[in-house]
Structure formats: structure tokens, C-alpha cells
Amino acid sequence: MVELSPPALDSVFHALADPTRRAMLRSLAAGERNIGELAAPHAMSLAAASKHVKVLERAGLVRRRIMGRSHLCRIETRPLAAADDWLRFYQRLWSRSFDALDDILCEEPAPSARSDGESS
Numbered sequence: 001m002v003e004l005s006p007p008a009l010d011s012v013f014h015a016l017a018d019p020t021r022r023a024m025l026r027s028l029a030a031g032e033r034n035i036g037e038l039a040a041p042h043a044m045s046l047a048a049a050s051k052h053v054k055v056l057e058r059a060g061l062v063r064r065r066i067m068g069r070s071h072l073c074r075i076e077t078r079p080l081a082a083a084d085d086w087l088r089f090y091q092r093l094w095s096r097s098f099d100a101l102d103d104i105l106c107e108e109p110a111p112s113a114r115s116d117g118e119s120s
Helices: 006-016 019-029 035-042 046-058 078-107
Strands: 062-067 070-075
Touching: 006 019, 006 046, 006 078, 019 035, 019 046, 019 062, 019 070, 035 046, 035 070, 046 062, 046 070
Parallel strands: none
Antiparallel strands: 062 070
């Protein structure tokens, strides 16, 4: 199991809370991108895109390297694995709760249908 300290996990969820940053990560899943490529689908300035990338970097989700004037970004999956581990705990909890509810519902007899039109 991959583990991150609570503050690190908090920064991952904070970074993932923004739809633009999630879209940037999805783009980076296909390969390395420069800041301009990350900004383009969102019609935002390079400065605004760079701010989003900085949040992703602080969370450990992105690594940036500089080649000349280009800032190239790539995804880092380890923090995502830690977030997934954290979420899976709650997924198992929910699954057990739904399984228990299913067991209860399957044990209850179905209400009998009255054919004579009388109500109780």
C-alpha cells in the first residue's frame, strides 16, 4: 500500500479539486506537455496555467523540467496511488454496507398482493 502523510494527501485532494488541474493531469497521462499545451484547451494565459501546474507540483502530481525557454511537465503517479488507496478503504466500507442492506432486503418476505381489492 502506498501511503502519504495527511498533509501530503490533503495537497493531492486540493490539487484534484479543480477541474482544470484534473484536465491537465489527464492530458499529461498521454505524455509530457509544455505549459502552452496544457493552457491551450482552457483558453488561459501561460501565467494562469503555470499557477495550476505549481499546485500540481506542490502535491507531487507533476514534475517540471526546463529545456531552454520551455517548461516541460510530466505526471507523477505515486501520489495518485496513495489517494486511490485512501478512497478504496471507503469503497470497501460502502460495499459492505450495501451488501448488508442487500442481505436484509432479500430476507424480508415480499408483501402479498391482494386480489380482492380490499385494503388493510
